[in-house]
Amino acid sequence: MTAVILIVAAFLVLLPFVYESRNLFILLTQIFVFSIFAMSYDLLLGFTGIVSFGHAMFFGIGAYSIGIFMKRFEPTLGYFLLAVLMTIALTAIVSFVVGLLTLRLKSHFYAMLTLSLSGLFLVLAEKWRSMTYGNDGFTFRVPEQFIDRTHFYWLCLFLMVAVFLLLKRFTNSPLGRVMQAIRENEQRTESLGYHVLHYKITASVVSGVLAGIAGVLYAVSLRFVNTSVFTMDITLDALLMTIIGGVGTLVGAIIGAGIIEFAHDWLTALAKEHAIFERWIIFFGIIYILVVMFFPKGIVGTLSSLSWKKKKQHAVKKEEKMAG
Amino acid sequence: MDLIINLTINGLATGMLIFLLAAGLTLIFGLMDVLNFAHGGLFAWGAYSGLWIYSQTGSFLAGIIGAILTGFILGIITERWIIKPVYGNHVQQILITLGLMLVLSEMLKVIWGPNQIMASPPDYLKGSWELGSIIIIKYRAFIILVGLFIFAAVQFVLKRTKIGLVVRAGVMNKEMVQSLGINIQKVFMFVFMMGAGMAALGGVLLGPYSGVIHAGMGMEFAILAFIVVVIGGMGNFKGSVLAAILVGLSGSFMAYYVPDLSLAVNMLLMAIVLIIRPQGLFGAKG
């Protein structure tokens, strides 16, 4: 598995040297950004069992932070870093407060509060015109280091891999193991003496901050930000990517991001030929429902449990042979 | 004074629409422990289908009945094929109902197009009554009356009929209800159907009130309904009507005085309730 990932990563790193297609690189960059976003979602849903319906708000906070900093001040690396710090602070505070309010209650409450709170952020972005320019949003210049699309492509690729490795370590750490124990059986974990709420809030904060970073990268890649970053669609993207790719696997989130973004691109092109493809999301909605119902582990989970079964059969056969 | 009365009527009308949505949410939650994130989708479907029938037949009443029937049918389908297969698994339930919400709103756009659709009340509900200096817009009064009627009807069913009794008993102890020889699955189906019907009714009534309908309206109202359900206490029917009126009124007054903050105020209310009384403002559980 690791070998496959390394080969794919190496291929993606080298790709710009052998192939030149601006559209493809923009698309791949988008996939890297959404992979980070979806992985942050997976940390919540897949590893801790928390359902958020307002993940867009962290994404949006990141996108607007960078946009406003670049627009109001100079588009330099210094202000860029300041905007990133601002994003981290804001997303950490918001996710901490939301977690504190709802994570001690039934799982419905977190989903509900995040949903309504992200609705509030959307309204805020629409109404606070002096800061956000309302619905239409605004364009901004980015630090010169990010102007070159290929450089930015590498940066996003690097960050995606870094976040992947970071979360891999995080979820395998003692802390991450407790989180997974919470997902499996919250009461038992509590009765083992773990303060479940602390772990859940930690997951909520880490996830919120990473989603904010994804938002920053997204806005920089577009050099534009508008209220769409706070809409339900963004949250739905994260949900579709994580669920279809496979929850609790991290790789699933990346694969899901790839599938959704490629399909989006492809189906949008098809929409010119038939209007039904403008509603491409409906297909994913149906697939999503079927996946939740029949393959709750998603693509990666289902495939790996299949191959695990095969391995087991293989092992049994081996034993039989040896016995014979 | 006139202004206050007008804002109050406005708030009550909005409150009643939210109530129609929240009533089903809270009953379904109380009985089945399912929070239906697709409820807003049923609301929007009620609006589209009802107004379509209204425009085809010219009869607003036919539109209302059509909307309610649409709600019933969608409710049965949702309960039977979407929610029943994942009973007992909270995370799966929450996820699947949101997926349904997505499909429902996209389907609306496929069938009726992605643009807003205009709506206006029938002639006999247009205009207003003047009582001295007070002007009461007929359609708003109509919404309030319908809301009160539905509240009374549901209250009657819950208190005076066998099925209502079973629903209340089911909220308290599902196992015991079954041990007494009652098929709780049928009760679930009934409650889901009724909840969906009320949501659809709310949707079709909203159309002429706001003048336009669009596919996103389901989500907008669902957010208000969630706030109401939390404030009123999850599973508490009476609490939901009081909370809906509270949210409707606060929305209407805030929209007049500080329009930008109206959602924020309701959110704040919800946050406070979550901190101090997660079981809801009104009464104990059950």
Added chain:
Amino acid sequence: MNKLLTLDQVETHIGQYHILQGVSFEVKKGEVTVLLGRNGAGKTTTLRTIMGLNQATKGTISFKGEAIQTLPTYTIAKRGIGYVPEDQGIFAGLTVEENMRVAIQTENEETAKRMEWILNLFPDLKKFWKKPGGLLSGGQKQMLAIARAYVNENELLLIDEPSKGLAPIVVEKVMESIIQMKDQTTIVLVEQNFMMASYIGDCFYIIDDGRTVSHGSMKQLKEDEEMKRKYLGIA
């Protein structure tokens, strides 16, 4: 044959725990069969498994000659089994009257007669007819639960520890009522209170570690000190 209920090597899992590992017994029509055994031996799970509230993973349960172990709870109840759970399962927010109305499956002369009879037996219920079930005392809740199970024409009543947590004088009252009902229906009783069990029971089964380990007539058990000490911890 006058066997009303038969359990044959019934096994039940709850989550990963193997609670019942082979419970077998027969209930004869018109008798009071008492299930005895230590706390956690599986008595309550046995009743819950009969009702279908826990799924039997192995074995058969037959009622009136038909297998019922795969039926849903409500069908089992409808076939004529009334159940009084350990916690009584009173609907706390409903009045006594409403509790009774939920229970009645079809209102007819027979249920009206039974209702009258049971209310005469428990005049307290009549007294608190319009009060919420949650406000009743422990004994009154027990009476309400028994009345609810009795009011339909059930051929079999499963009663789980009716004496639990009640004052001795109330236990006597409940015991008295069960004896009165004995003439009309068959009863399976789970009971820790040996005095009560031996007073109303006709025969007994002892469940230990999820298995039926011994049975006989109540008379035999009363004389068998060794058995009482071994499984019931009473000398």
